Amino acid sequence: MQLTHDQNKFQQKTFPITIVCDAITSPANVGGIFRAADAFGAEKVIFCGSLLPDFGKRMQKTSRSTEKYVPFEFSETILTTLESLKEDGYKLLALEITENSTPLQQLQLSKTDKIAIIIGAERLGVSEEVLNLADVISHIEMFGNNSSMNVAQALTVALYQVTKCIS
Template structure:
């Protein structure tokens, strides 16, 4: 018989990656709760909520976050453009998860040196703002095989974080 393990019984090693997640005007409370949970699951350093301040008292956000709103490091910045510029000046490689004319599949993400990553995700309806998109250095999308060309922002961030942390783990083994 196979036993399902609890968190305390698993052998996952806690690890933090030099990744910041900038949410450019994401407003859905379930999406925000999911982002907090993903940030915890993938060991990122911090979430930066930009544009719209999250309602951390929302029951929907708290239910989705499953207590990670109390454990994940986050901050709020009003101006996404100013925040991206500041972090670029601090040496962050800006990576947009967005379908663009120059984006490539996130499965091709590679680290060439010990990059600090700023992963940028955009609003549920409009994506990353044009101004912020113009500041990003790299553009990645998720290959899709159906009729639709987009997916839920939290799902796309989960896939992107999986590929980026996988690249960090490969880089560490070199």
């Protein structure tokens, strides 16, 4: 028998994972990011950029009200945000396909690591400036014709792998 939300036996847990969104504004993606952050116990989401994300009905429908539970904040400048996280001891993990990125399943993390997962804008990905600040650049291996995924879906895959590594 399928369990309802109230019947599941999942242990609630928060991980030292902050999600840093670089110029992500799509309501569906913002909602998906909140939902993934809640599902995998991320401590916070930071939306960076000069445009605020759309928190309208589409976002609320996609998030299933998780924006009410997941702490979040806004920052105009991602570089300042990342430098601050680095000073606070976070390892910066950029989720992007580059010449030097490593497959996500080869990620080596310690149980004591604090992680900031950086995800990029829908069309542009993670900028070179941000990639230069990252401690680790990792990608999701894909086996079809396409070389990219929806940002919220990619985040979900990354959160699954990161929580496996640090729990």
